[in-house]
Amino acid sequence: MNSNGPDDPARSGGQELSFRENHGAERLLCAVQELWRARDLQSILQFTARAARELTGADGASFVLRDGELCHYAQEDAISSLWQGRRFPMSSCVSGWVMQHRSPAVIDDIALDPRVPLDVYRPTFVRSMAMVPIHARVPLGALGIYWRSARVIATQELTMLQALADGAALAMENILLREGADRAAARMSELEAATRDLAEQCQALADGQRQNDALNELLAHDLRSPAAGIMLVARSRLRDPDIPEREQHRWSKVLCSAELIQRTAMNLLDTSSRQMGALVPRLEEIDLAALFREMAGILEPHAASREQRIEVRPGAPGGCRVRADGDLLRRVLQNLLDNALRHGPARSAVRVEARRLDARWVEVAVRDEGPGIPVHLRDHIFDRYARLDGRSSCLSAGRGLGLTFCKLAVEAHGGTIEVRDNEGGGSCFCVLLPA
Ligand SMILES: Nc1ncnc2c1ncn2[C@@H]1O[C@H](COP(=O)(O)OP(=O)(O)OP(=O)(O)O)[C@@H](O)[C@H]1O
Ligand SMILES: [Mg+2]
The missing domain is CATH 3.30.565.10 (Histidine kinase-like ATPase, C-terminal domain)
Incomplete structure (x- = not known):
């Protein structure tokens, strides 16, 4: 059999692979563009898990988020359920290994790889898998794909998965930046509102102060004449040499009080803000x-x-x-x-x-x-x-x-x-x- 002929199974397989690759590259591009449009983290998780499974033809995919020292299996898309919502210590799961080493894990048969916690995998359909890190400036998580049979995982599948994970990392960073900018903008408008409130309060205080001053001036003005009248009477009574001692004491008190009223009235007038500096x-x-x-x-x-x-x-x-x-x-x-x-x-x-x-x-x-x-x-x-x-x-x-x-x-x-x-x-x- 001519190994280069048109019927060569290896060649026709090669043609099929190359067709899938081209088709896959197009779909990868679409997926990354879609990720860029995502407005929130949940959409990124859902979309990435689905795209990972579709692009590689795997039986399942999961998006794992780093949660301190734990791996949070935040989103999955699979033929039957895996570990959605569960958290495992970094040291005891494949995604933890991937994040810590910042490199992919390719496992053709889970039974033969010491990184796989078999107790956790046995109840699931998974027999082979690949997992890549999702990291921008810091490791954010891991993206995994799973098959129900033991199989050799192709380099192209891994490359596709990593490209998708990189797109997801950028989209997540983008959202974090946008959230930061949104928070700053919200804080700024809060500050603006607070400044406006303060300015209004100052204005109200100044208006109140002006009204208060006007009232004080009126009061002071009205008090001065009667106080002066009382002082005049008290002084003339106190000048009387025959005034009895008890009465003298009383008139002294009257005089002191009238003087206090007059002094306060004059101080009020001269220290009112309208008179300041005048x-x-x-x-x-x-x-x-x-x-x-x-x-x-x-x-x-x-x-x-x-x-x-x-x-x-x-x-x-x-x-x-x-x-x-x-x-x-x-x-x-x-x-x-x-x-x-x-x-x-x-x-x-x-x-x-x-x-x-x-x-x-x-x-x-x-x-x-x-x-x-x-x-x-x-x-x-x-x-x-x-x-x-x-x-x-x-x-x-x-x-x-x-x-x-x-x-x-x-x-x-x-x-x-x-x-x-x-x-x-x-x-x-x-x-x-x-x-
Ligand atoms: N000689 C003083 N010894 C101790 N404290 C004083 C003395 N003079 C003023 N003060 C303190 O300073 C404050 C302000 O004095 P100020 O003369 O401005 O106001 P007032 O005496 O309280 O009221 P007003 O003079 O308007 O009747 C007083 O309330 C008082 O506490
Ligand atoms: Mg005083």
């Missing part, structure tokens, strides 16, 4: 000694209620003079002295003093014997509405506006205000003013 001092020559005495006189009833003393030390002989706005400076001192008296203990002394530092600066200090202010809170107490709550020494709750006003007023003069420790305990509020 304080313009009307400068005049101020004699600090006279101003200190005046303020001590005004706050005398307040001090007397807890047997406190206000000591006035106007500096060098002849006193200190500054060019400042008398009304603003009066209110700065009133706020500082009010704080000092309120935070100082009963029968303590509050001292107000001035000294010229040099040709340009005069320092005014208000000292008390109270608890002092912790270093880390010294800047904070000048903030609007800032109050150091929960301190036993604090006698009556204020609104946290006094020091904010003081800072605004002093800075409007080009000066500074800060708090230090008073020698011997308590706090010392130091105001530096241009002379």
Whole structure:
């Protein structure tokens, strides 16, 4: 028999194989293109298992996923069921060997290969098999094909299987990347939504703050005149030399309360956000000694209620003079002295003093014997509405506006205000003013 003739069975077999190969290559190409279109992992698993069986004409195929140190038989397509859904340790199954070695396993007869756990295979139809790794940057799994008879597995079948596994690996990576991008996009839109919410909340807060300020201003405006009226009556009653002692005590209290209302109203007005930065001092020559005495006189009833003393030390002989706005400076001192008296203990002394530092600066200090202010809170107490709550020494709750006003007023003069420790305990509020 002419081995090259047209009837040569080997040749005709070769022609048939070559036909199958061409046909198979086309179908492989279609399968890989199909894999690229897959939108999720499950579609990749199903499609790859089916294509592996169809392309090689095997009796079964399985897609195994790596799950840590386990092999998860995630998808199969076979004449009868194999191990779908089961997990085996990497060390005790063929797919584990394939993933660990990153190379194919070709087993013509399972009974003769030590890698095959026969107990697991015996109940199934499998007698021969091939398995290839599915790996992109890391091993993702393995793809296996199975036959019901022992047979020699052709190189072309193995090549086809590996090409399909490579296509599946790329498709899986593609999905992982897309999921990462989707997650990033979702996170980005969450962030955008959160930023929008925050901006709306800020706007609402700012609107609320403006309304609050407008109400505060209205309230402050309406309170000032009646408070001034009450102060006038109380002062004239207290000037009466024949006033009985009990009544004097009562009128002092009335005067203190009316002064507090007026001071709070003025602070509210001057620290409202609409007024911030709008304080313009009307400068005049101020004699600090006279101003200190005046303020001590005004706050005398307040001090007397807890047997406190206000000591006035106007500096060098002849006193200190500054060019400042008398009304603003009066209110700065009133706020500082009010704080000092309120935070100082009963029968303590509050001292107000001035000294010229040099040709340009005069320092005014208000000292008390109270608890002092912790270093880390010294800047904070000048903030609007800032109050150091929960301190036993604090006698009556204020609104946290006094020091904010003081800072605004002093800075409007080009000066500074800060708090230090008073020698011997308590706090010392130091105001530096241009002379
Ligand atoms: N001399 C002081 N000694 C100790 N703590 C002080 C003293 N002065 C101010 N503080 C603390 O600083 C906070 C802010 O003072 P600020 O004068 O601004 O507000 P307030 O006195 O509470 O209220 P307001 O002055 O508006 O009536 C006070 O609540 C108080 O806790
Ligand atoms: Mg105050």
